[in-house]
Amino acid sequence: MKLSNLAIARCLSSIAMCAALAACDENAGDAVAEPTAAREQVADDVSQPVMGPQRQVLAFGNSLFAGYRVPAADAYPAKLQNALRARGINAQVVNAGVSGDTTAAGLQRFAFTLNAQDTPPELVILELGGNDLLRNLPPEATRANLAAMLDELKKRDIPAILFGMRAPPNLGPDYVAQYDALYRDLAEQYGAALVPFFLEPVYDQPRLIQPDRIHPTTEGIEALVAYTADDVAEALPDAAK
Numbered sequence: 001m002k003l004s005n006l007a008i009a010r011c012l013s014s015i016a017m018c019a020a021l022a023a024c025d026e027n028a029g030d031a032v033a034e035p036t037a038a039r040e041q042v043a044d045d046v047s048q049p050v051m052g053p054q055r056q057v058l059a060f061g062n063s064l065f066a067g068y069r070v071p072a073a074d075a076y077p078a079k080l081q082n083a084l085r086a087r088g089i090n091a092q093v094v095n096a097g098v099s100g101d102t103t104a105a106g107l108q109r110f111a112f113t114l115n116a117q118d119t120p121p122e123l124v125i126l127e128l129g130g131n132d133l134l135r136n137l138p139p140e141a142t143r144a145n146l147a148a149m150l151d152e153l154k155k156r157d158i159p160a161i162l163f164g165m166r167a168p169p170n171l172g173p174d175y176v177a178q179y180d181a182l183y184r185d186l187a188e189q190y191g192a193a194l195v196p197f198f199l200e201p202v203y204d205q206p207r208l209i210q211p212d213r214i215h216p217t218t219e220g221i222e223a224l225v226a227y228t229a230d231d232v233a234e235a236l237p238d239a240a241k
Contacts, residue, residue, distance in 0.1 A: 055236060056119045057084075057093045060106065060149075061127030061163070064198065065097025068215040076221050083229040089236065094121070102131045103145035110149050114156065123236050124153055127163035127198060129183075136171065139178035143186065150190040161193035161235040162186060163228070193235035201227045 059065050059077035067075025077095040084091035096113050098105070106128045114120070126149060132142045146162070153160050164183030167176040187194035199216075201223045202208040208220030216224060 051088075052090045055084075055089055055091045055123075056117070056121045057081075057091055057232070057236070058096055058113070058117065058121035058124045059093055059127070060096045060110070060113065060124055062097060062101040062106075062131055063099035063215060064130065065095060065125075065127055066099045067095070067097070068099055069210060070218050070221065074218045074221060076224060079221055079225045080229060080232060083225050084233060087229070087233055089233060097127075100131060101128060102135065102137065103128045103142050103149075107145045107148050111152055114152070114158075120156065121158060123232070124158055124160045125163060125232065126150070126160050126192075129165045129179075133165060133167055133171070133179070139167075139175060139182055142179070143182040146182070146186055147189075150186060150192060154190060159192070159235060159237065160190065161195065161232060163198040164194065164196045165199070166197045193231060195228050195231050198224065198228070
């Protein structure tokens with residue numbers, strides 16, 4: 001079966017992304033060393049006055065949230081906070097991203113992170129799974145770890161929005177089928193909101209990706225925020241709308 005030029009380009013892009021993830025993971029020690037508590041940041045933008053009760057959002061993920069090689073003010077959670085405030089939502093988005101985290105590592109610190117919040121979050125953005133891909137971990141393990149975190153949120157009556165990833169085709173059709181379905185299945189099972197592929201607006205745009213070929217630039221982060229801010233706003237409880 002012949003592939004179109006677009007399909008071939010997407011395939012090569014995905015393969016390059018997987019290879020870049022592996023290279024990045026091997027050399028990202030400077031971005032992984034800080035403890036979780038030290039990495040959690042609240043982005044305050046006093047330049048945009050907002051009204052109404054403050055809405056707590058916890059952005060829980062890996063380097064895509066932590067802000068790999070960008071200023072803290074340019075990390076996704078900080079830019080998301082600005083975007084929500086521009087929509088009239090008095091949001092405070094806590095950055096709980098840790099570079100290099102797999103879903104297993106995230107699960108280990110998940111309850112602790114929730115307990116450490118001064119105010120329980122009204123929404124948790126769950127963005128994990130990319131580092132599982134680069135380690136070629138079994139999709140069923142990724143699914144189980146994410147399910148355990150969603151179970152914890154269900155016990156606490158905290159809504160969630162899942163930011164999904166997509167497996168590159170070089171991992172094989174069976175792996176791709178299992179992995180790509182897990183975010184959708186979990187969202188349906190737990191009634192969570194879903195962004196099927198978080199990197200959709202940047203993965204095939206080299207100008208929006210850092211030289212490591214995986215992490216977005218500051219402009220790329222702006223594109224990710226523009227792509228997801230409405231979904232996050234919609235996932236907040238009704239009082240925020």
